Amino acid sequence: xxxxxxxxxxxxxxxxxKVQAGGPPFITLAIRFGGQSVLLLGLALxxxxxxxxxxGERLALALAGTLGYGTEAALYFSALNHxxxxxxxxxxxxxxxxxxLVTIGxxxxxxxxxxxxxxxxxxxxxxxxxxxxxxxTEVEPLGIALALATSLVYTAYLVSTDRHVRRTDPVTAxxxxxxxxxxxxxxxxxxxxxxxxPAGATPWRLVTITLISAGAFASMLAGLQRVGAVxxxxxxxxEPLTVAVLAAxxxxxxxxxxxxxxxxxxxxxxxxxxxxxxxxxxEPNV
Numbered sequence: 001x002x003x004x005x006x007x008x009x010x011x012x013x014x015x016x017x018k019v020q021a022g023g024p025p026f027i028t029l030a031i032r033f034g035g036q037s038v039l040l041l042g043l044a045l046x047x048x049x050x051x052x053x054x055x056g057e058r059l060a061l062a063l064a065g066t067l068g069y070g071t072e073a074a075l076y077f078s079a080l081n082h083x084x085x086x087x088x089x090x091x092x093x094x095x096x097x098x099x100x101l102v103t104i105g106x107x108x109x110x111x112x113x114x115x116x117x118x119x120x121x122x123x124x125x126x127x128x129x130x131x132x133x134x135x136x137t138e139v140e141p142l143g144i145a146l147a148l149a150t151s152l153v154y155t156a157y158l159v160s161t162d163r164h165v166r167r168t169d170p171v172t173a174x175x176x177x178x179x180x181x182x183x184x185x186x187x188x189x190x191x192x193x194x195x196x197x198p199a200g201a202t203p204w205r206l207v208t209i210t211l212i213s214a215g216a217f218a219s220m221l222a223g224l225q226r227v228g229a230v231x232x233x234x235x236x237x238x239e240p241l242t243v244a245v246l247a248a249x250x251x252x253x254x255x256x257x258x259x260x261x262x263x264x265x266x267x268x269x270x271x272x273x274x275x276x277x278x279x280x281x282x283e284p285n286v
Contacts, residue, residue, distance in 0.1 A: 008216035024194035025077035035210035037178035065180015068157030082143030091147035125265030
């Protein structure tokens with residue numbers, strides 16, 4: 001499930017870049033998440049699964065969708081307007097390090113020396129991506145800020161969902177997360193005065209991105225419930241590599257030596273950080 005999550009989300013990034021075409025992402029995201037919500041909640045009812053989240057988890061899912069995933073998606077796709085898809089995704093993938101720091105703080109365990117190594121690698125990799133582009137910067141300053149903000153918001157979303165959404169069916173949870181994310185992006189569009197549909201948002205692209213997003217969300221929550229946030233992050237590091245390859249093929253964004261070098265440092269740091277055992281409960285092998 002976590003492997004399919006990484007590949008599907010990479011597809012969302014590439015197709016989303018084409019749909020957005022440099023414009024504000026809010027309406028595109030609202031359509032994507034709203035359509036995803038209808039599809040998944042309809043599927044849940046068709047399969048005889050609950051249409052509502054489990055009691056005690058409804059507020060957590062509402063907050064995760066609106067303040068968490070909806071905000072994270074808006075920040076991420078805004079960052080794509082200020083940097084290459086590969087570079088923005090690599091900067092976002094500092095999040096496994098932040099997940100480990102937050103988990104250690106919540107569990108009140110002393111940090112492992114390996115965590116500091118992982119943090120240093122992630123920071124070094126980010127610096128290479130940001131500063132090593134020579135005459136052609138991989139990411140603009142605003143893109144850097146948006147990508148790193150995305151990683152922090154996603155950290156909060158992932159940790160809180162991992163700890164507070166355990167009994168709700170993954171398909172049902174994904175449907176309600178989509179509803180929350182669609183709502184928050186509609187609010188962002190109104191506040192920003194960007195209530196417009198991008199020129200690249202053709203019907204077939206919107207339908208395709210909605211279908212891919214629905215599968216990615218369901219896979220993410222199923223993987224999270226099966227293996228936990230830590231192992232889920234390990235497998236998820238496939239995503240930036242997939243994004244880089246797809247961006248080179250479909251967006252004509254070459255995988256430069258800067259992105260390769262910085263990406264390897266970030267990914268190695270993410271894997272080391274994710275491998276550090278910080279939870280008291282055993283996790284199944286994957």
